[in-house]
Amino acid sequence: MSRRRILVVNPNSNEAVTRGLDEALRPLAFADGPEIVCRTLAEGPYGIESQADVDGVAMPLRRLVEAEDADAFVIACYSDPGLHVCREGTARPVFGIAECGVLTALARADRFGVIAIRQKSIRRHLRYLRQMGLMDRLAGERPLEMSVAQTASGEGTLDRMIAVGRELKEIDGAEAIVMGCAGMARHRRSLEEALGVPVIDPTQAAVTMALGAVALA
Amino acid sequence: MSRRRILVVNPNSNEAVTRGLDEALRPLAFADGPEIVCRTLAEGPYGIESQADVDGVAMPLRRLVEAEDADAFVIACYSDPGLHVCREGTARPVFGIAECGVLTALARADRFGVIAIRQKSIRRHLRYLRQMGLMDRLAGERPLEMSVAQTASGEGTLDRMIAVGRELKEIDGAEAIVMGCAGMARHRRSLEEALGVPVIDPTQAAVTMALGAVALA
Amino acid sequence: MSRRRILVVNPNSNEAVTRGLDEALRPLAFADGPEIVCRTLAEGPYGIESQADVDGVAMPLRRLVEAEDADAFVIACYSDPGLHVCREGTARPVFGIAECGVLTALARADRFGVIAIRQKSIRRHLRYLRQMGLMDRLAGERPLEMSVAQTASGEGTLDRMIAVGRELKEIDGAEAIVMGCAGMARHRRSLEEALGVPVIDPTQAAVTMALGAVALA
Amino acid sequence: MSRRRILVVNPNSNEAVTRGLDEALRPLAFADGPEIVCRTLAEGPYGIESQADVDGVAMPLRRLVEAEDADAFVIACYSDPGLHVCREGTARPVFGIAECGVLTALARADRFGVIAIRQKSIRRHLRYLRQMGLMDRLAGERPLEMSVAQTASGEGTLDRMIAVGRELKEIDGAEAIVMGCAGMARHRRSLEEALGVPVIDPTQAAVTMALGAVALA
Amino acid sequence: MSRRRILVVNPNSNEAVTRGLDEALRPLAFADGPEIVCRTLAEGPYGIESQADVDGVAMPLRRLVEAEDADAFVIACYSDPGLHVCREGTARPVFGIAECGVLTALARADRFGVIAIRQKSIRRHLRYLRQMGLMDRLAGERPLEMSVAQTASGEGTLDRMIAVGRELKEIDGAEAIVMGCAGMARHRRSLEEALGVPVIDPTQAAVTMALGAVALA
Amino acid sequence: MSRRRILVVNPNSNEAVTRGLDEALRPLAFADGPEIVCRTLAEGPYGIESQADVDGVAMPLRRLVEAEDADAFVIACYSDPGLHVCREGTARPVFGIAECGVLTALARADRFGVIAIRQKSIRRHLRYLRQMGLMDRLAGERPLEMSVAQTASGEGTLDRMIAVGRELKEIDGAEAIVMGCAGMARHRRSLEEALGVPVIDPTQAAVTMALGAVALA
Structure with missing residues (x-):
């Protein structure tokens, strides 16, 4: 049986932020626990500041959630963009960080x-x-x-x-x-x-x- | 450095419940994560059903929390008995299950x-x-x-x-x-x-x- | 000075619904009052039933609101899709029907x-x-x-x-x-x-x- | 069929206020829309400042609403005096401005x-x-x-x-x-x-x- | 010094209700405590059932409260008619029974x-x-x-x-x-x-x- | 039939506070009304300031309430310690002062x-x-x-x-x-x-x- 996986999606396209997430989450990556993978949303803006930034990533996040087979998803932006639409698209748990x-x-x-x-x-x-x-x-x-x-x-x-x-x-x-x-x-x-x-x-x-x-x- | 430890306290004195907790928590005991220890509160009643049962274990829980050196405490009763008085007694996190x-x-x-x-x-x-x-x-x-x-x-x-x-x-x-x-x-x-x-x-x-x-x- | 205009957007692509809106709003179209124009959102789904339907029309609505020069906008779907993102995109009033x-x-x-x-x-x-x-x-x-x-x-x-x-x-x-x-x-x-x-x-x-x-x- | 009528009642007896209302409401008086009529409540105090001023006009407003045959009533005082008692007295809509x-x-x-x-x-x-x-x-x-x-x-x-x-x-x-x-x-x-x-x-x-x-x- | 007095006002004009209040309050009339006096509001309707009944007694209650010199007032109707307007009219406490x-x-x-x-x-x-x-x-x-x-x-x-x-x-x-x-x-x-x-x-x-x-x- | 009695319990052990209560309550002790008795909780701390002080007196208060036969109890500390556990222990009314x-x-x-x-x-x-x-x-x-x-x-x-x-x-x-x-x-x-x-x-x-x-x- 393959190792379980938590997919953490950074909805902005700033790779430095994704690397920061990666580092921040290391203490939660246990040897025999689920793998924690951080991913940058390709379609995201450089930073999520406006309502348009928030709403603009909802559907790209939904597609990502439908395409990936992680055991759980985390949307790593404090506005929880697309949280409900992502939950609708998968039976796996989806968490919003806010x-x-x-x-x-x-x-x-x-x-x-x-x-x-x-x-x-x-x-x-x-x-x-x-x-x-x-x-x-x-x-x-x-x-x-x-x-x-x-x-x-x-x-x-x-x-x-x-x-x-x-x-x-x-x-x-x-x-x-x-x-x-x-x-x-x-x-x-x-x-x-x-x-x-x-x-x-x-x-x-x-x-x-x-x-x-x-x-x- | 010694392994970190989460102390889960069953405030009733029914050992079977404590063993059940132990089993239920096994999936959260990672090889390189904190140890999860379940403990029965000696002073607890056989079951916690009345308000007197709830209030009667608050101070015994407080004393236990002060005496033990766990890194975090969990009070395993759905009435969260003694939650605030335990928090007052330690700088370590105390969680109520309810x-x-x-x-x-x-x-x-x-x-x-x-x-x-x-x-x-x-x-x-x-x-x-x-x-x-x-x-x-x-x-x-x-x-x-x-x-x-x-x-x-x-x-x-x-x-x-x-x-x-x-x-x-x-x-x-x-x-x-x-x-x-x-x-x-x-x-x-x-x-x-x-x-x-x-x-x-x-x-x-x-x-x-x-x-x-x-x-x- | 040209006549003022309220643009009512039906976010689904069902023209029959748009025609229904048109009829329902006729009593509010006064001779010397603002013109009331009903419009079908081309990008909309045939009906808005799921969260994906709701979130999927937010950005198309935003673009429509930015492109049109109506004096006020009404988003005619009982989930108020895109309401806040549309408000961010225009100084004109935007109303959600819910x-x-x-x-x-x-x-x-x-x-x-x-x-x-x-x-x-x-x-x-x-x-x-x-x-x-x-x-x-x-x-x-x-x-x-x-x-x-x-x-x-x-x-x-x-x-x-x-x-x-x-x-x-x-x-x-x-x-x-x-x-x-x-x-x-x-x-x-x-x-x-x-x-x-x-x-x-x-x-x-x-x-x-x-x-x-x-x-x- | 006679023209419909909205009766706006100023519950204080200050005619200058009533004239001000009249002017403020002119943009809502459409040629083929309802007539908007502003009326001073004869029994009202010169200004509505105290609770006694508010409660004292409730029943006079009720009687006015029962006596007039407007299609809708507006009580034009920011304390909404008599709103519920007026609603009880007529099948026509009664609006409070607050x-x-x-x-x-x-x-x-x-x-x-x-x-x-x-x-x-x-x-x-x-x-x-x-x-x-x-x-x-x-x-x-x-x-x-x-x-x-x-x-x-x-x-x-x-x-x-x-x-x-x-x-x-x-x-x-x-x-x-x-x-x-x-x-x-x-x-x-x-x-x-x-x-x-x-x-x-x-x-x-x-x-x-x-x-x-x-x-x- | 004269004996203190609580005035209980029955805002309806049904004397039988007032007598019932009188009887119900007897256990609170202590020998060396305040006198408890029940009074029928002359202007009240026979029963208080509608909003008009409620609002219609507000100003009569205010006048009564201003005219009487009781040490406290109780408005004995479960809609608390006139409570705030009575409080405005006296420095003595006014209680609503609801x-x-x-x-x-x-x-x-x-x-x-x-x-x-x-x-x-x-x-x-x-x-x-x-x-x-x-x-x-x-x-x-x-x-x-x-x-x-x-x-x-x-x-x-x-x-x-x-x-x-x-x-x-x-x-x-x-x-x-x-x-x-x-x-x-x-x-x-x-x-x-x-x-x-x-x-x-x-x-x-x-x-x-x-x-x-x-x-x- | 013996005189009725309200027992007011001061949950701290400071007798001066109890004497102060006694004095403060004298105006409520009517000749033909219930006796008002103030009592110091022997087990109480000198003052109730911490959560431990509050929770520590809950069970002692419960025992006192069960042992005494007053017609009503008042817990005289602004944190209402033990209020619910005392109510559980008696059919008589228990009041918290907060x-x-x-x-x-x-x-x-x-x-x-x-x-x-x-x-x-x-x-x-x-x-x-x-x-x-x-x-x-x-x-x-x-x-x-x-x-x-x-x-x-x-x-x-x-x-x-x-x-x-x-x-x-x-x-x-x-x-x-x-x-x-x-x-x-x-x-x-x-x-x-x-x-x-x-x-x-x-x-x-x-x-x-x-x-x-x-x-x-």
Whole structure:
């Protein structure tokens, strides 16, 4: 019997992000557990920032999910593009990282905060949280107001994340923090240490859930 | 460096339940992953059915959590007894299986149903769901109306679970099912197959989340 | 100055549905008011029934909205496909008929019911209602369980709508009814007469709102 | 057959307000559409500011609605006085401007803000929003803290509205603004232009809905 | 110093109801406690059944509250007519029996049920419960479908109340029952005994709260 | 027949707090009403500040409730420790002061604020308010940030309470204030006078409700 496989799809076409996912997920790749494969969506835009970016990858993701025979899929973008249409297209579990990031935070503490890249994505996130019926436990969401490029490479990213995380914790009352982007994972541990509350990387959270679903299937 | 360890505590004193947990969690024990240890709470009652049973194990659980040096704890009773007091007593993650069971169902489908052992525990579960702020996605909860002993040993348990699960799915609109008890795990796969929707064993769900937290720490 | 124009887009490619819209909207085409133009989306499927149908027309709708210079747009499908991505693409108002249908019902009575074509679309509608934050006033949603073809042509459609509407009113407590489909308009008046409560055709509701927005701009 | 008629009732006895309504509604009076008639409630107080003002006009409004034979009624005060008792007294549609203002904002954007005249009316508005079940989409409500007289005649009114509207948009996250008073209509267009988000005059919103109801009856 | 006084106003003009209140409240009239005086509103209709009945007594109640110098007021009708306008008119506490009945039930059990006189009043009650923000703990509301006259005098009233109460308890899950009318008090004890859960008479609940407010002032 | 009795249990072992309760409740001890007896829980910690303090007194309270034959019980700690387990152990009514304090505030005004002793207890209170389903009417909760000892004896306590109460009223919009601690009663009247809105002492509120339950039994 062949080894089971979790397919993590980066819906943007930035290979550096995919490599970052790969590295962030290594601790979850157990010798006798499912293989974790990260894939770049060829049709994706360079970054997913607008609603058009989100909606434009839904059908390409659906086709990918239908074409691949992984045991579980993870859509690695904090807007969960195409989540429902992908679920419709396969009997295998499909996980969205925004959903899993928030749900995992809720398993750790009562009220959660979210660090967003930019102010304008917060509106989309709030609408999505309302759809998920999870607003009652939101302490707050605050933006870094940095570009994706800056957060990926910039020196000051961690400092800025700590500053925003402290506001979420001290002003808004967050007891756990969700990093609202697929590309922040390498700062997770430092941020958690600085803030003293659980910090959740959403892709790690989703792959953890996928791992359980595949191992127990 | 010693191997990491997830301690799963069965708060009732029924060793057969603990052995059942042990078996149910084997698929999550990876060769190079954390050790998963199941433990019976010596001070626990034979079964946890009343509010006194729930509240009576809170402080014993707290003491156990303070005394043990596991990397994460799982409280394996669907009432999540002592969850907050245990969290207060340790810097390590503490997971409740009811919370994790429901949150994991929410990562798989929009609305979930719960199979309870008995009608009278549903009140307590509803109050807890309201505390968790997750009522908006509850499709319904329905009881087996069997004793814990019956569900553990009885022949007809699976049939009854399928019947109740069908009502949750077809009448209440549940798209995922949570098994509302720590002792139903061995029926999970058959039930999922019969119902055609994801079925979540709450202890497996909690240990999966603990696995992620420990692996990524 | 040229006459103002409301563009009503039927996202499925069934011209008969578009002609039905045209007829249903005639009472709102005032001599000195905006022109109401109904258009079939060339890229649309023959009917919009699945999530793939919904998500598949989002980007084609966006391109249409960007290409046309109407003063307001109405997306005439009860799943409001592409609503947010279309809004992002134009400064002109874009209305979704599901949203407008429900909001118009709320302007007439306290609790509303929805007549759906099929059971399986109810899940999508409920998720959308939760996103809209309007669940608190939902009395219930019930399906006709007829095919779109049947509802379009069938003799018994009105009878079935009356039966379902009565259940919504008498069992669920609905005080206004939303017809959960773009193709039921010709039965609106008869249904309202039979039920004795306001019955809202969602396309008419959306075009009414568009009419106001355009007239007052 | 005689021309259809929408009766807009100003529940205060200030004729200047009624004339303002008349002017604000002119764009909705189509040549072949329903006549829009604005009427001052003789029994009304000079302005509606207190709860006694609100409750004191309920029964006079009921009697007016029973006595007049309009095809639809609009109660033009942002507290929707007498709305339910008027509905009980006639089979014709009765619209409240607060309800319609908010519902129309919800058809344009995800979260709305309200500009109130005074702080003390905000409490009443919040209680009413809770009754309507629409709190989940409220971004915020902020007062001008001007008297009705000042807002009606004052030079600085628009400037103050823009300042308050900016706070609603930038601090509270409102994506559409409802003017929380029947007498602000003449500033709607300038305010919308200044803020760059839809601004809803509630009387115009209610008359638009009435127009649809009458045209489609 | 003169004895303190709680004024209980029966907003209908049926003196028999007022006498019934008087009797029901006797156990709360302590020798050294406030005097409890029941008064019939002269301007009230014979029974309060319609929205016009409710709204028609608001201003008469306001005038009464302004004219009398009681230390606290209780409005003894399960629609809480005029509650807010009365509060505006006096610095003394004003209690509504619907509000106090529900709040008192919530102090006794998690979820409550309401026995209404008639189906049609349930709509008004639900809208009011939503305004109070207390829907989350409502198990259900069911009607006796008897006239006020029947409930006042009829032999079978208690039997019917027990039957409806059992449905609320067993089908809807109510753990406490509110009697949704000012005229049912004499059945409270028998009903409580028959159902085995707390049964709240709303006027007694409101006068209890008034007693506390007056004694502690 | 012996005099009826309300047993008020102070779950901490600080006798000074118990004596304070005794004094605060004197106005509710009517000559021909139930006796009000305050009792210190021998097993209680000196103060209840942590979750362990709360959970540690649950079973001792249960045993006390089972052993005593009072006609009603009041648990006099603002975390309502052991409330549900005590209710399970007796057929007599058991009241929690947090629950009763909030419910009594809701009978007086639309939105309430809470004065907490310390910031860290606010998290527990918010979780409990969510469980009670009463968040929709919370204006805010703010801490004194004083120790229990300071609040009990300190000179500046009232001044600090007035300052915090003003923020709740003026910034958060609270129209009634709940004192979030069993030991603040002697400041209730002065605080109410200074703030101009109802101020609720939670123990007085609970004993008032107990008084009604016992008198009417």
